[in-house]
Amino acid sequence: MRHYKLLGAFLSLLMIGFHAHAKYEIDRVEPTFWWTGMKNQDLQLMIYGEKISDLKPEVSYQGVTLKQAISVESPNYLFLDLHISPETNPGKFDILFKDVKGKTVKRYAYELKERSQKGEEYKGFDNSDVMYLITPDRFVNGNPDNDNVAGLKEQSDRNFKGGRHGGDIQGIINSLDYIKDMGFTAIWVNPVLENDQETYSYHGYSTTDFYRVDPRFGTNEEYKQLSDQAASKDIKLIMDMILNHCGSEHWWMKDLPSSDWLNYQEGEFVQTNHKKAAILDPYASKIDKEKYFDGWFVKTMPDLNQRNPLMANYLIQNTIWWVEYLNLAGIRMDTYSYPDMDFMAEWTRRVMEEYPNFNIVGEEWSENPALVSYWQKGKENFNGYVSYLPSLMDFPLQGALKKSLQREAVQAYNGGLNTVYEMLANDFLYADPFNLVIFPDNHDMDRFFTQVNGDVGLFKMGVAYVLTMRGIPQLYYGTEVLMQNEGHPGDHGIIRTDFPGGWEGDKVNAFTGEGLSGEQKDAKEFVKRLLNWRKDNKAVQEGKLTHYAPENNDIYVYFRYNADEKVMVVLNKSKNNQTLKLDRFSQLLEGVTQGKDVISGKSFDMKDSIELTADSPMVLELK
Secondary structure, three states: OHHHHHHHHHHHHHHHHHHHHOOOOOOEEEOOOEEOOOOOOEEEEEEEOOOHHHOEEEEOEOOEEEEEEEEOOOOOEEEEEEEEOOOOOOEEEEEEEEOOOOOEEEEEEEEEEOOOOOHHHOOOOOOOOOEEEEOHHHOOOOOHHHOOOOOOOOOEOOOOOOOEOOOOHHHHHHOHHHHHHHOOOEEEEOOOEEOOOOOOOOOOOOOOEEEEEOOOOOOHHHHHHHHHHHHHOOOEEEEEEOOOEOOOOOHHHHOOOOOOOEOOOOOOOOEOOOOHHHHOOOOOOHHHHHHHHHOEOOOOOOEEOOOOHHHHHHHHHHHHHHHHHHOOOEEEEOOOOOOOHHHHHHHHHHHHHHOOOOOEEEOOOOOOHHHHHOOEOOOOOOOOOOOOEOEEEOHHHHHHHHHHOOOOOOOOOOOOOHHHHHHHHHHHHOOOHHHOEEOOOOOOOOOHHHHOOOOHHHHHHHHHHHHHOOOEEEEEOOHHHOOOOOOOOOOHHHHOOOOOOOOOOOOOOOOOOOOOOHHHHHHHHHHHHHHHHHOOOHHHHHOEEEEEOOOOOOEEEEEEEOOOOEEEEEEEOOOOOEEEEOHHHHHHHOOOOEEEEOOOOOEEEOOOEEEEOOOEEEEEEEO
16 A cells, blocks of 8 residues: 555656646637627637646636636637626736646736727618628739738739739728729728638638738738728728638647537538528428538538537637727628528627627528528527528529529510519518618629620619619629629639739729720719719618519619608610600609709609610609
């Protein structure tokens, strides 16, 4: 027995000696800092560093309580649950890390900042706005010095359509006056967080650090500068976020916290089946649903397991951190339906609880309005699922608009402009159709001018429709100068072509008009006129909507109106001039005598009929 006691004492001394000489590191603490006065008073810190879970953390700061420390499978992680009381003052405090003998072997200074404004004061994007969607790498190269950054895997190659071209945050800052002058009131910027992938890293959808702007785009401070300068020009910033997946080169991939940090973490690669219908299908198999939610997009995009509560909290806090840090006016959430659906409900609930007047638009890429409407806040779903998502991208209406404007569309009951009319009639499915984001195209689909086969008349009708229809409009950068991808259908590298004039030495400059064709200049002026007019028209921004079923599939009429203003929109898809009799619209034309076309400036007597120009829209202010 004495031998066992001696052996135990020896092992204890050995362990004490081991801990005394162990090298402990703190490589990361995320969130990197936080704020006092948040509505949710709990904060969970992820501490990462060599053998950090061997140590016992302690906190001594008035108002801050360390509730618990959570160890996971990897010894290099420690999660700290803190409670921050409402009375806590901003400031820095030390987190002490002690060994088994109670000796402090590491300390970390953590900061609580003072909030610049309360959550209720964060005003989200709304119907008064029009978004300008920007792919940063392809917009403007404002700082050529950051095109190539030592230590990052992919370097600049403007000759490669799938490579990095050098556009950056500084380029967007430099272009804010142009964006404001055009009439846009919000910018949705594709992701700019670090994407340290081997190839195709420019698009930003393979995040490798959720708290760091990619140095090839700039810095966190420049991102904040963009937000501040945009706000000074009454332009709102909308951040593109991804909760479904990260990049395969994310820093934690070399040392995952636990065996359930990712979906399908071990074994062969399992790709998502993209079967969105399985979400609502009453007959769907378990495996179909599992592969939809848990499967990876591609091998370089590991699918995050939001059912792990530590992962879930990490992602929620990261979102709130960026909203608070940047004073965001909104979020566009990528692939909204692909993560765990219960987590997405909790994510939106937590964000909207912290910022009640905020707005979030989710991407559910389906042309089936029953699938899209399922995710909107206020929808009473058959299975009891409760969502807190305010807005969605209106893919059903976009698809219908594209089909309606095709010249080859069959001129039958469901052909022509009747297609978009019938899709709009499905608005009864949505809890709030006026809070949907409507658009002619985006960064993932053919350019709108390509969709309408280079037909300027159809282009103008589509843009006029988007800018006067219910919802919140969004246009993609370059739409105003007829950018297209003719001959390259679905080619993202061509769809996301560099904006003309965004690089020194460009022969064509869309900012100044130098080198633009007559058609391009005319299109730019058309878009600018409508955008700036829309800024001051409350009827189009937030008024009621009444539309009339197309009697022939070439003419579609709808009205936007409130107590003070009334607008009549007429789309004439016919290749011929038409006479439009007005008696059918008497309900909304009562007391109206004059109409002035916002586009042409012409005035019309609204007594019996008006003459419509072939292949064009008309936006009439009624008096």
